[in-house]
Amino acid sequence: MTEQGGPLVTSGSRQQYQLSSDRPQPANLADILERVLDKGIVIAGDIKVNLLDIELLTIKIRLLVASVDKAKEMGIDWWENDPMLSSRSRDQELEEENRDLKARLRELESGRE
Amino acid sequence: MSETGLYCYAITRGLDPAALEGSAGIAGAPLRLVEHGGLEAVVSEVDLAEFGEEGLRRNLEDLGWLESVATTHDAVARLASEQVPTAPLRLATVFLGADSVRARLGEWHDAASRALDRIEGRGEWSVKAYVDVDAQETPAAEQEPAEEMGAGRAYLLKRRAATQRREASAQAGAELAEEIHAALAGGTVLSRRLAPQDRRLTGHTGEMVLNGTYLVDASGVAAFKDLVARLASEHPRVRLEVGGPWPPYTFASLDPQ
Structure with missing residues (x-):
């Protein structure tokens, strides 16, 4: 058994048993997010965070943190081009697309009347 | 100056305000206590x-x-949990003023006290187990295709063997994870398995078969680490990684466990 590295970065000590070719891993964002988003105690604050937003966010993170392979199996791959979740540009695109589609729908519906 | 609110990191019992001096919260704002x-x-x-x-x-x-x-958020929860019993809150719990915070502390007083009792003198430790799927032993079932076999048939057999090998190693990984988790849980106060993480966020190699978290008495930490080391030496194909102590995110919950 070989202990690799000592305490690393911010998240307390972390030891690896058995020598591996891995670089020593810093306390990773996935570790922190899985705890602060999902495990800390829930007390309603005065600011209400839209639960749907949180759920969507959690789903996105989950797709990356937990079950990418599963999501792929299910054919969910919209995040493929967007691995770092910097989704704003994509959201904007979708919003625009959504607006265009709604406008078209209105046109079509008004044409039918 | 625009309006401000109070971001709440954690609930503590007996924290000395002096312990927060020199530390800052989000955007460098000074930390303080609402009692x-x-x-x-x-x-x-x-x-x-x-x-x-x-x-x-x-x-x-x-x-x-x-x-x-x-x-x-994590750094502040960590700072507090190193001093006194601490129940970290979920991210982004924001109040409009100190009176609101006090009202909520009153509302949750008993449940929070029970949570703090549960984790007092204990720490949350994580143990992850990785297996290198390719390093699994080749099952004896895989044979070199006989010479008279056609190339197509040989190819199909080879593919089937590869699939079986993958399935066997996934099964072995799951069993190994269960065995290691059970051994670790036996010596701890509370334990839980979290979903394995994806390597694209963590950068780990191999497959994470166990992402366990354990509530360990402060007096039992050395024994817990020894146990991890022993399990690692008993299972040479698995790589174990122990991390902690974390603030007790998983175990300081308000609901009964």
């Missing part, structure tokens, strides 16, 4: 343009923002 009924909320002022409903909805989608807030 009520023998409990404290660790808070700092935040800008409601950023942490109001609008702002949160926008910002939570921004991984850079999220990373910064999450790491600060």
